[in-house]
Amino acid sequence: MNATVTACPALLVMSQEAFQAHFDQPRLGRLRELVRLPEPVWVDELDSPQARARLAEAELLITSWGVPRLTADRLAVAPRLKAVFHAAGSVRSMADDEFWSRDLVVTSAADANAVPVAEYTLAAVILAGKKAPFLAADAATAYRGWSLPRGYGDLSNFRRTIGVVGFSRIGRRVVELLRVLEGSTVLVADPYADPAEVAAAGAELVELDDLLPRVDVLSLHAPELPSTHHLIGAAELARLPDHATVVNTARGTLVDSVALAAECRPGRLFAILDVTDPEPLPADSPLRSTPNVMITPHLAGSLGTEIHRLTDHTLDELTRWLAGDPLRSRITAEAFPLSA
Incomplete structure (x- = not known):
């Protein structure tokens, strides 16, 4: 699928460890072809003045392990936010009622x-x-x-x-x-x-x-x-x-x-x-x-190079969204209560 180059501003929100596991140079390069990223490209908190300034500009978030909960206070700083692409499994740790009331497009890499x-x-x-x-x-x-x-x-x-x-x-x-x-x-x-x-x-x-x-x-x-x-x-x-x-x-x-x-x-x-x-x-x-x-120490889920599968899944979904194509792993407010 050919990606459409866009000026859509994005922000990566995850721990440093998660960012390093998800994004090697080829995958970070692919992401840069899809969206506009600030420098540095990721944050692990959303409450400092610097992070809030970036959040205010973002139209989409790419999240993973270590993302703070997207509370009403934090979402209020992000009036332009349209979509959240979660490059991990469950979104329960970051989503609350206010999150769903915004009618955001939300996807997860849970299938991967x-x-x-x-x-x-x-x-x-x-x-x-x-x-x-x-x-x-x-x-x-x-x-x-x-x-x-x-x-x-x-x-x-x-x-x-x-x-x-x-x-x-x-x-x-x-x-x-x-x-x-x-x-x-x-x-x-x-x-x-x-x-x-x-x-x-x-x-x-x-x-x-x-x-x-x-x-x-x-x-x-x-x-x-x-x-x-x-x-x-x-x-x-x-x-x-x-x-x-x-x-x-x-x-x-x-x-x-x-x-x-x-x-x-x-x-x-x-x-x-x-x-x-x-x-x-x-x-x-x-x-x-x-x-x-x-x-065993909670190791059945994605580890090591398996995490790249999650990244690729997320980038594929992002490509579909930017092109206006149907998403394959969207999570809705109606389906969320029964999801893992």
Whole structure:
């Protein structure tokens, strides 16, 4: 697509670390061909006189991690602002009611960020099938040549049942990726999902209560909302079969950490957690000392060169907006309450 050169003034608002991760010289050069940038091209705050002067001129913002909340006071300084292109996933940290009342064009790179999260989740599901992380931690006592260790359940990825809670952009990708597991059955629980769309992706839509007792792996992909706080609590965990594994790459608050530790400590359940509640866990959290819980430091999302995928996605959206073409990842005020 040929970009239209424009004098549209833009401002990058993000942490220095985020700016350096997003914009190498080729991508910064591409951005300069699309919009007019001040010098320096980015800010990490919006309250100093210098930052407010730039904000007053900006017609669009490109934001990412470290962007301050776009409050009514800050938006009042930006009368020319038309659009916000968020080069990361969720916009919850920066958006409030006043933000949506301005009727701004808002896009997010959440679709691009869904790729590595779904890939990580697939890997976690496969490792969970073999109980690999837990056997690795217990290799000194569990490994006895070809004799199978006890207490881990069926070490297999053949004809397994995987439960996906939340048919979100990530949940949908996970369902599609799970097709690589021969003979697997994928169940989806999501009160807002279309059964036809779930079926087209290769899964079956069921109620959460029906899903829980049937799964070998439970993978969580719901947004963090008041209605999803501790969605998986003591009652739900008790319904999971013995040796099932809980995989959480969504938000830590979806799971009751105390209840999960109580089920995992005696060895009945297992867990692979890339997110926790709170995050990071305190040093004395029982989840830290439970052998059949693997915790990774919130690394499923975009890191390293994966961040360039987010940048490219954002620049593509910006190009479409400047050309007057339909946007592919716009977030509306109506859709925001159910987004991650």
